[in-house]
Amino acid sequence: MAFLNYILRRLAFVLPTLFGVSLICFVLTYMLPGNPALVKAGPFATSEYLQEMEKQMGLDRPVHEQYFRYMSGLLRGDLGESASTGRPVTQDFLQRLPATLELTFASLLIAVIIGIPLGVLSAVHRDTIIDHVGRVVGITGVAMPSFWTGLLAIYVFFFLLDVAPAPLGRLGSGIAPPETITGLYVIDSLLTGNWQALRSSLYQLMLPAATLGFSVMAPVARMVRSTMLEILESDYIKAAWAAGLPRRTVIYGDALRNALIPVVTILGIVFGFLMAGNAVIESVFAWPGIGNYAVTALMTKDSGPIQSFVLFVAVMYVVVNLLVDIVYGLVDPRIRLR
């Protein structure tokens, strides 16, 4: 019951946040300089037609009415229409979401797989050359503009060395996507036993996921390092040392297991970094996700989708953080009592 109570309390926190998010997004949309009616009406439109359009879109109404209109649209899942694809933004987003999620999860996996050992090594060999190198490697990943790293990776691994595929989306040319179950090609092709699609999708995923993962592994490594340090100094580990347990058993068994729990909390933040990185990396790798879509819309025709993207990502981020909190509450019972 305590746990249910905890979840309810978390939910009660989330609702005002979501309201605030919608308010901020409305302000941003409202302040957009391009006139959406003009984009829709086209360059040859007469001024009467334009006015008619504005009326139709409710642009002549007072601000608060526009906000209600915006909110009721949001609640119905209506984010307006894209001028460059001519389709509802929501539909375009939902279609692209799996691509973004697949890239995000793969990058997260890479960040965790590299970040955790890096953090452990740094902590165990604190202030030695290993620690310094580990820190520099981690921070270098954060310090490079990700589009720069991505283009460099494409140039070296696709163009010069020819070990990576052409940056042309999620599957190699001529390979049909697997049957849709989750929308994530790697998972779907595993589930359906479609090895060709699995190979191709992993191959396409390799470079963008590595680029993105590399750029966010530092927070993971840093978190692991500092919690690991704390734990290694704690009484019960000292007791374990004193009891003469082998060094490796202590570090990789007890200490690491306990250090991994706080890492869960940082995954929410890393997820936020990844969503932000997506906007840029997807465009570099022609990855058909929502970030690429929003940026392309901004560059070519209309800035509407970029605000929808901002909203969409914020809502996802809130939900992910909620999930992280719940998971954390699950693994660490102390937190529920707070």
Added chain:
Amino acid sequence: MSMYSDRRSFLKLTASAAALFTLSGTGFMPSLAGAQDKRTLTVAWDTDIDTLDPASFKTVGGYTIQANIYDSPLMWKVQPVSGKPGLLQSKPAEYEGGIAEAWAFENNEATVVLKIRKGVKYPSGSPVNATSVKYLFDRGLQSPGYMRILFPRFLRVTKPEQFEVRDEFTIAINMAGPSPMALDILSLINNALIDPEVVKANATAEDPWATAWMKRNAAGLGPYKLVKNDPSVEVVLEAQEGHWRGKPFFDRVVFKFVPNEADRILLLKRNAVDIVVGRPGLSPRNVKSLENEKDLKIVSVPDTTCHWLCMNTQKPPFDNVKVRQAVNYAIPIQAIIPNVLFGYGAEMKSPLPSLTPGYDAAVSPYKHNIELAKKLMAEAGITKPVPVDLAIRVGWLPHEQASIWLQTELDKIGFKVNIVKETDATFRQLASKGDHVLSIESWQSWVNDPMYHLFFNFHSTAKGTNTAFYNNPAVDKLLDENLLEPDAAKRMAAVKELQKIIIGDAVWGHLWYDNWTRVMRKDLVGIEKRWDTFERYFNMKLG
């Protein structure tokens, strides 16, 4: 105990995941080279289809796809160009039959009679005849879109009754009088051969022309059919079975969406795509860098796209003709042509494109002369630096590069230029409200006719396209009187006069004409360049 197993499972997880990713770097990867089908053309572009309604598309992607999935009544005739192997290009006032196999003028050129090709069927099985062609004209005239504006003014048709079905395969267009632009208007792909039965089946009481349905669906006849439209991913065309023109070389045309220009270049260099299209597609600088690639070919010919420094003639300081003239003398075109266009463009010497009938390069006195420009600024009474914003669009690389050269020179003659980069939507919004004082604009006339071009850019009533807000009753009068003038000699005399006035008024700061440039695999031939600049894939093949 539990400690031990925990450690093992953790290490196992790390190891297997690491293996997964190292694996993909070795023999595990699928080989893609050489797997390409000879009958599939892979195109890289960076545009989407905004709508499939032939009356109202606005994106390059929208136009290109429609130009390949629909037939039009007439087509601009294309012919081989000497010195440009593999290229076919249109010439002014030369046409060929489309779905209308022949055309003739009657009634002192006030009536166009189209003979519709016999025995042609829509994919649905219903026949193509004069009635179905009338439907496409009727829809163009009455549904929202471009044709509703173009038909009354340039085809002199205001009522659907003027499209008259004479017999099963003959349709007459009874214009209010002769129009020199009639055949050009009939060659526009906006007159797409849609299937009336299918369109009507999707019409509603509020939407009698099925504009909502036509946005997302294609229904009609053309050399290719649209089989996949996955925005920002790919678009796939397949050859139409049994099309009246025959079978194209490429069974499939796959348009890959590649938003990043650097990627498009790498894909070309690695032969992962066959051609890059679209605008900008590739900037001149990058085309230049591909000149020595042994597997690639660059096709580049002069075109009708104009780029100019747009001055708002209603706002100070550009409401003063001396200031506008000074600007024209300050444009460092000799630096811009080699350093921005790298030879893939030519100096603009008239408000008319160089390929347009009536173009006269001898009228303009302007060439780079800072001293003269300074003198004109002084005559205009400008003594201290005038701050001015120069608006350009994000993603238009040549404009951005030109703006840097322009800024340096304009600052020399007494401006303090501040470059402002705007997204496309913002740029057009501010331009249409007249909030740009100085900007770089561009224009390409689908119809290669001097009056058409001058009307949209310089007539005071051409709201939204007269970006300089130019208002000169003498120009308006000349345009009104000669727009549809049947006497070619008289019309050309007016064109010459108009150029003189407009150049004298220094309405535009003349910059350059873009070349039409495409980079493609070496053995690709049958490239067609028509007046609207959008390629057709029907004649493309591997040589």
Added chain:
Amino acid sequence: MTIAAPATQTKPAGRSLVWRRIRRNPLSFGALCVIVLIILAAIFAPIVAPYDPDMPDAMAAFESVSWKHPMGTDMYGRDQLSRIIFAARVDLSVAFAATALAVAIGAIFGAMVGYAGGWIDNVAMRLVDAVMAFPAFVLAMGITAALGNSTTNVALAISITQVPAYLRLIRGEMLRVREMEYADAARTVGNPPWRIVFIHLLPNCLPPLIVQATLAMGFALLTMAALSFIGLGIKPPQAEWGVMTAEGAAQIVTGEWWLFLFPGLAIMITVLAFNLVGDGLRDFLDPRMRGIR
């Protein structure tokens, strides 16, 4: 920059401890030197830079690395080394202005809210939650898309995304120290509330704030670069690392590797330096770390 401040603030123990810590963390010390060098170069840019950074030279376009142009020239024939040096001015001042503004707003409101408590605190924290619900770069993207991409707006956007972090941090510290003895002491002596807040309590919150601000400098530089890449960055022809990197990134395929490499390196080195210093400061100042050898 203000490395001396926290050292005097916290005064953990004499000079020897400070020295020991610096020695133990040579990386952060090296990074600090790098930052000082970059700042000096920025300040003395007109003296250090060999050429006028904005003057195009049609005859010298796309020249590769040479003694005359150690980092080559760009497509306008401008000397890249000079541009990178002058760009440091813009980059550091935008990053600094954005961070300073965020710190100022965050600190002032955080302290007030934390001190006031009650419903004011509640409302403020909900607002902070809402802003923090956006990944920082995504929000910066939305703001610049809405406001337009002038230098001021870019700085403002970065600043807005940062405010909540400071606000929260200061408020948390405020709640903690408010209950401490010397706050009580100050109150009993009859100091007015604002005086207690700003004179007595704020200085105690400074160390974590400085760590956060140092790390934020790096973030600001990266945000500017990424905004430039998607076309929302600082406008041309202003020499700015982000714009230069975004433009240079496209040149890698045409062979002008120097236009790709150097601006990216400039960002990387600077961000790396700020992060290493921030990291070092955190180790140095974080009370949780203090007991650990």
